[in-house]
Amino acid sequence: MQSRLRFTLACAAVLALSASAALAAPQNTPAKPHPLTHFRPLKRHPIVALSFDDLPAAGGLRPGMTRVKILTRLTRELRAAHIKGVYGNVNAVDLPGDPDCQQALRVWRAAGMNIGNHTWSHPELDKVTAASYDANIARDEPYLRQFAGKSNWHWFRYPYLEEGNTVAKHLAVRRWLHAHHYRVEEVTLNFNDDDWGDPYLRCKAQHNAAAIAWLKASYMQNAAEYIQLEREEQQVAFGHEIPNVLLLHGTEFTTLMLPRLITLLQQQGFRFSTVPRVERNHAYRYDPAVALPGGGSFTTMVLLARHRTVYLPPHPPEPLDKLNSICGGE
Numbered sequence: 505m506q507s508r509l510r511f512t513l514a515c516a517a518v519l520a521l522s523a524s525a526a527l528a529a530p531q532n533t534p535a536k537p538h539p540l541t542h543f544r545p546l547k548r549h550p551i552v553a554l555s556f557d558d559l560p561a562a563g564g565l566r567p568g569m570t571r572v573k574i575l576t577r578l579t580r581e582l583r584a585a586h587i588k589g590v591y592g593n594v595n596a597v598d599l600p601g602d603p604d605c606q607q608a609l610r611v612w613r614a615a616g617m618n619i620g621n622h623t624w625s626h627p628e629l630d631k632v633t634a635a636s637y638d639a640n641i642a643r644d645e646p647y648l649r650q651f652a653g654k655s656n657w658h659w660f661r662y663p664y665l666e667e668g669n670t671v672a673k674h675l676a677v678r679r680w681l682h683a684h685h686y687r688v689e690e691v692t693l694n695f696n697d698d699d700w701g702d703p704y705l706r707c708k709a710q711h712n713a714a715a716i717a718w719l720k721a722s723y724m725q726n727a728a729e730y731i732q733l734e735r736e737e738q739q740v741a742f743g744h745e746i747p748n749v750l751l752l753h754g755t756e757f758t759t760l761m762l763p764r765l766i767t768l769l770q771q772q773g774f775r776f777s778t779v780p781r782v783e784r785n786h787a788y789r790y791d792p793a794v795a796l797p798g799g800g801s802f803t804t805m806v807l808l809a810r811h812r813t814v815y816l817p818p819h820p821p822e823p824l825d826k827l828n829s830i831c832g833g834e
């Protein structure tokens with residue numbers, strides 16, 4: 505549990521950096537400003553595939569809660585909204601010797617959801633060699649094979665969205681993935697949903713209704729804001745909006761908020777699809793082979809590769825300090 509908590513905090517911090525990096529001008533590239541004055545919506549409705557990382561054990565677990573309960577509710581909410589074939593990306597390090605985690609993954613699969621590879625133990629590619637990273641991906645495979653049945657588990661989600669802090673490392677891992685028949689599960693929408701996970705557990709333990717109300721409101725505000733900004737960024741990166749993949753985590757809080765998040769997406773005109781369908785779009789054939797320490801979304805990497813800079817309108821930042829301190833945090 506200790507190491508899981510440390511991992512979650514590290515994950516939150518790095519993802520926060522990724523999100524701000526996603527909205528900042530890439531460094532070390534010639535500036536080619538593309539101010540966004542008019543948002544041009546798609547002629548057709550926007551599309552999004554939901555995806556959930558860190559299964560089966562995303563974030564902390566409060567007393568009385570189980571991974572089975574969380575994933576049972578999560579799949580129930582998805583099915584209630586007629587959303588099927590969602591990819592949950594697995595770190596199998598949580599499975600051996602943990603019947604709750606094993607059963608939770610069975611629940612996920614029995615509900616018609618898919619699983620993909622998120623490495624065995626969630627390393628940061630920036631901090632390890634390509635060879636040890638590849639070995640960590642391979643170590644996940646026997647468990648994916650065991651739980652996936654005949655479904656396609658050859659989708660890979662980079663932890664922390666770190667695809668390489670050098671071009672050589674980026675290309676080396678890409679070569680390994682290609683040789684082992686993986687597609688990369690890119691991300692275009694990310695609002696750091698997991699940063700709300702452990703604050704919720706603390707506030708819930710304190711029965712702090714006012715703090716929980718703030719967590720719910722700020723989660724939705726942050727989601728609405730980042731999804732809009734990231735859609736605007738795509739217009740510079742690709743010339744138009746592309747079908748999206750939204751990064752979420754299988755935490756208790758995101759499970760609690762999922763009906764509201766689905767409603768928000770529906771109100772914005774989104775229709776739901778799956779990762780394999782979304783990534784049939786030709787935009788995803790492009791490999792932005794760039795060095796991006798700290799990682800970032802697919803759009804951020806494409807902007808960097810194409811030497812483009814986005815100037816976005818002023819927007820409130822994610823309330824990370826308050827999240828980290830609320831209900832007796834750090």
Ligand SMILES: [Zn+2]
Pocket residue numbers: 515557558622626663664
């Ligand atoms: Zn992760």
